[in-house]
Amino acid sequence: MGGDSGIRAFQGRFLTLTDDPAYGNSALRYIEDGLMIVENGLITAIGDRPALRHRLARGTIVHNLGRRLVLPGFVDTHVHMPQLDVIARHGAQLLDWLERYTFPEESRFADPDHAAEVSALFCGELLRNGTTSAMAFCTVHPGSVDAVFQAAETLGMRMTAGKSAMDRNAPDTLMDTAQTSYDDNKALIARWHGRGRLTYAVTPRFAATSSTAQLRLAGALLGEHDGLLMQTHLSENRAEVDWVLSLFPECDHYLDVYRHFGLLTDRSLFAHAIHLSDGEFAMLADHGGTIAHCPTSNFFLGSGLFDSARAAAAGVCFGLGSDVGAGTGFSMFQTMAGAYKVSQMCGTPLDAPRLFYLATLGGARAIRQDAHIGSLEPGKEADFIVLDPEATPLLARRTARSDSIADLLFALAMLGDDRLVCETYVMGRRVYSKAP
Ligand code: GUN
Ligand code: ZN
Numbered sequence: 563m564g565g566d567s568g569i570r571a572f573q574g575r576f577l578t579l580t581d582d583p584a585y586g587n588s589a590l591r592y593i594e595d596g597l598m599i600v601e602n603g604l605i606t607a608i609g610d611r612p613a614l615r616h617r618l619a620r621g622t623i624v625h626n627l628g629r630r631l632v633l634p635g636f637v638d639t640h641v642h643m644p645q646l647d648v649i650a651r652h653g654a655q656l657l658d659w660l661e662r663y664t665f666p667e668e669s670r671f672a673d674p675d676h677a678a679e680v681s682a683l684f685c686g687e688l689l690r691n692g693t694t695s696a697m698a699f700c701t702v703h704p705g706s707v708d709a710v711f712q713a714a715e716t717l718g719m720r721m722t723a724g725k726s727a728m729d730r731n732a733p734d735t736l737m738d739t740a741q742t743s744y745d746d747n748k749a750l751i752a753r754w755h756g757r758g759r760l761t762y763a764v765t766p767r768f769a770a771t772s773s774t775a776q777l778r779l780a781g782a783l784l785g786e787h788d789g790l791l792m793q794t795h796l797s798e799n800r801a802e803v804d805w806v807l808s809l810f811p812e813c814d815h816y817l818d819v820y821r822h823f824g825l826l827t828d829r830s831l832f833a834h835a836i837h838l839s840d841g842e843f844a845m846l847a848d849h850g851g852t853i854a855h856c857p858t859s860n861f862f863l864g865s866g867l868f869d870s871a872r873a874a875a876a877g878v879c880f881g882l883g884s885d886v887g888a889g890t891g892f893s894m895f896q897t898m899a900g901a902y903k904v905s906q907m908c909g910t911p912l913d914a915p916r917l918f919y920l921a922t923l924g925g926a927r928a929i930r931q932d933a934h935i936g937s938l939e940p941g942k943e944a945d946f947i948v949l950d951p952e953a954t955p956l957l958a959r960r961t962a963r964s965d966s967i968a969d970l971l972f973a974l975a976m977l978g979d980d981r982l983v984c985e986t987y988v989m990g991r992r993v994y995s996k997a998p
Contacts, residue, residue, distance in 0.1 A: 566602075570600045570990050571618055573611060574948070576628030577967070578634055578938040579923050583915035584709035584874065588658070590915045591938075593965050597624070598632070600944040603718075603989030608938050627948050630984060632936050634693025634697050634919070635945035636894035637925030640833040640854030640883025641858055642699040643684045643710045643723070644668045646676075648887030656799040656863050659888065669735040669972060671701040677709035685713045685721075688993040694945035695979040697722040697854070697929045702736050705744045712755045718758075718988045720790055722936055724765030725750060728775045731768075738859060742945045744783060751787055759943075761791060761931070763831075763957055769819045781824025791829050791930060794820065795802070796853075797842070798834035799865045815852075816843040829930055834859075837867040843876035850930040852879045855920070857900030857934065859885035870901070871910035881925030894921045895954040895958040895978030902975065914972035944990035949974070953981045 576596040581589040581910060597611040599618065605679045607617050618624070642648075644667065651663040671677045688696055700706035700723055707725045715722035727743040728736055738746065747764060755762035784790055787879045797803050797816045810819045817838070820826045828850025835846070835853045846853070855868045873880050882897045883889070890896070898917040905912040912920075926936025934943050952958035957977050964970040974982065986994035 566600075566899075569619060569622050571622050571923060572598045572600070572627055572632065574598075574623050574630060574632045574831070576632045576938055577971075579919040580939060581936050582924065583913070583919055585851060587915075588982045589919070590967070590984040593676050593842055595654065596632075596957040598938065598944070598946075600990035603944055604701050604797050604943050605940055605942050606818055607940060612833040631949045631951060632938070633947050634694075634936055635882060635947050635986065635988070636692050636921050636935060637929065638693045638696040638702065638884050638892070638894065639831060639881035639925045639928050640687065640856055641688075641696050641886050641889070643681055644671050644699075644706060645887030646680050646684055646687070647756045650890065651887075654863075655801055656865060656888075657805070660864060664887070665733050665736055670699045671703050671706040672735070673744060674705040674709065677701075677703065678705045678712070680807060681706075681709035682709065685719060686994075687892045688719075689717070689986045690847055691894065691980045692947040692949070693892065693894060694934055694947070694986060694988050695926070695929075695931065696720075697791070699765060699767075699793065700725050702726055702728055702738050702933035705726070707750050707754070707869060709951075711757075711760050714760055715760060717993050719993075720759040720931065720988075721823075722761040722763050722929055722931070722947065726765045726767040727780060728767050729770035729777055731771045740773060740779050743776055744779040747780075747783055751790070752869070755787060760786075761789065763791040763793045766794050766825065769816065770802065770809060774823070777819070777823035777825065784824060784827060784829075788857060791831065792825055792827065793831045793833070794825065795904045796820070796832035796835045797837045798860075799863065800837060803837055815839055815842050817845055819851070820843065831928060833885065834865065834868065836868050837862060840876075843872065843878060847877040853883070854883035854885070854896075854928065855880050855887055855901060856883040856885035857904045858890045858896055859883075859888035860904070861900060862890050863888050866986075867904050867907050868906045870905055870912060871908060879924070880920070881974070883929030893979045893981070895975060895982065896966060897921065898975040914968050914975055917975050918971055943988075947983055947987070949978075949982045950984050950986040951982070
């Protein structure tokens with residue numbers, strides 16, 4: 563386990579969302595002169611330093627993080643490990659992009675050495691960007707799941723991942739069958755699910771690349787083990803939607819396909835969900851399914867605009883996803899900036915506390931891990947990041963003119979990237995430090 567023995571304490575400026583700020587300002591907690599105590603990787607106390615100092619055992623070393631800002635680690639609810647090298651490929655929308663760039667690249671993951679190399683880079687890239695937890699797609703190859711879990715476990719990261727399943731409409735090199743997919747999942751679940759900070763996700767890629775038999779077995783598998791999650795894609799691109807409806811004429815709409823096969827549960831996360839009908843939003847809310855909103859990907863592939871206000875009004879929980887490699891970066895700052903711009907296009911701009919909520923606790927809720935991560939509160943795992951609001955000349959100038967915490971956060975969300983992230987901690991242990 564990525565645990566940490568002993569007691570550590572951190573002094574600094576702390577900022578965390580303890581609930582969805584849509585329901586009130588008290589959700590944003592800012593501690594100007596704060597102290598956080600971490601025992602065995604868990605936060606045991608956080609608050610004003612003068613009030614908490616007496617709680618420190620004699621001899622505890624206090625790490626002074628200065629005037630930098632300490633936030634919970636970001637949660638990326640949707641990202642593809644094997645697409646690290648697909649990032650920034652020009653000129654295609656979803657279905658062509660899959661054929662032209664993505665499937666050929668994913669075929670390379672039959673080689674376990676390649677999978678191990680990219681998985682280590684992938685986890686390193688997440689941490690460098692301040693993302694301490696992710697829900698990740700792997701390829702069809704079980705070895706790609708072994709590789710990503712191995713890399714995450716070595717670093718002590720909380721990681722959710724699964725082998726993608728495809729048994730039609732994909733290259734031979736990337737196809738399994740309904741039965742081999744079920745069997746491989748079983749073996750991977752036995753090996754990894756619930757081990758330390760790792761969670762397994764049943765991962766049918768999307769309805770268009772799975773037969774009814776494969777979807778049915780995936781749905782059955784979900785009910786066979788406690789704590790599994792399910793991840794897939796939903797209603798991202800109009801041509802994709804038409805294709806899926808033609809493949810499943812008996813279903814009322816795209817989401818109904820997943821419901822039909824037992825894949826729509828309160829532990830199911832759907833990436834994109836852009837072109838949903840009111841009926842689909844209502845069905846998602848009824849079943850407790852959640853959404854990964856992936857704005858940089860949606861711009862990049864020209865997929866459309868996710869209407870976050872509509873999702874919220876329907877009572878559907880959603881978080882943010884980088885969706886690398888269709889997404890254009892691992893940074894949740896870029897992702898927040900994208901989400902803001904999409905919300906502007908939809909006429910209902912998200913504010914800064916909401917953006918940071920979505921990148922932290924909201925994401926943790928969407929992947930059902932908020933009992934452990936997403937905020938800096940006693941009992942949570944001590945995954946946090948240390949940000950320098952003056953990391954670039956422009957940020958320094960702009961943040962010096964901030965007259966409120968909300969304004970400071972907004973400037974960080976719009977202008978930030980990996981340069982802001984000075985240090986990243988998991989379970990109270992530093993796993994990334996920016997070169998000076
Ligand atoms: N739909 C099915 N597969 C994918 C994928 O790899 N990326 C994105 N963005 N959408 C998908
Ligand atoms: Zn995706």
